[in-house]
Amino acid sequence: MLITMDAHLLFPCLMMLLAMCMDYHCADANEDQGNQLRGLWRLSMKDPKQKGVPPPHPIRGLVKQQLLYCRVGIGYHLQVLSNGTVGGVHEPTEHSLLKVFAMKRGVVGIRGIKTGLYICMSQEGIAHGAVQFSSDCLFKESLEENHYTTFSSLSHPGIYLALSHKGEAKRGTSVGRLQPCTHFLPRRAP
Incomplete structure (x- = not known):
């Protein structure tokens, strides 16, 4: 047994x-x-x-439009214009419709839906739009304690995506993650 x-x-x-x-x-x-x-x-x-191959296009699947709202000043929505200028606008426009897509856990890319330009960050901390996706277009996405999101450059640590009180792109080397100018809130597109 x-x-x-x-x-x-x-x-x-x-x-x-x-x-x-x-x-x-x-x-x-x-x-x-x-x-x-x-x-x-x-x-x-x-x-x-x-x-002799076309540049990589990291976005796959259904493109969902969203807005990234920054709470600085009167409040601005991040946008990328056709000439590559990155800034903010109070009332959402077609240039503020963005696609935030994941490359790996905690790392994202941001692309303007209308312009097709990727938001990138130079070593000097200047945000700009680029046609070709590169390592400068990778951002570390962090959820802060206040439920806002910060985007810091993966290639250039300590440099943050930020908007000024006037809605202009701020130099990312002069700001920190605790400042309201670096805090973004994803919103659904209207």
Whole structure:
């Protein structure tokens, strides 16, 4: 009787062990696939013109329009104009409709729907619109304690996307994450 009891307990243990191994294998396969995709993305980012391929377009799937509201001054919505100027406007316009898309956990890109330009940050802390997506267009997205979001440059740590009291893009090197000029709130487009 003791032998059948042990065999009876052994079967569920073996099944659980098999399931854990399969989960582990699947997790490894998903991680390997993710690493391969990141590697391909990095490779395509190096110099797409040299290889004769079009520049990478990281946005996939359905494009959802949203506004990024900054609470500084009278309140402004972030916008990117056709000439590459980044700034703010009090009442939303077609240039303030944006797509914030995830590149990996906590890292996003921001693209103007109307202009098709990506918001990027230079080493000097100047925000501008660019046709081609690059590492300067990657932002670390952080949810602050007050439920607003800050966007700091991934390529140039400590440099934040910010708007002045007049709605102009502020130099990102002169602001910090606790200042209201760096706080943005995602809003649905009208």
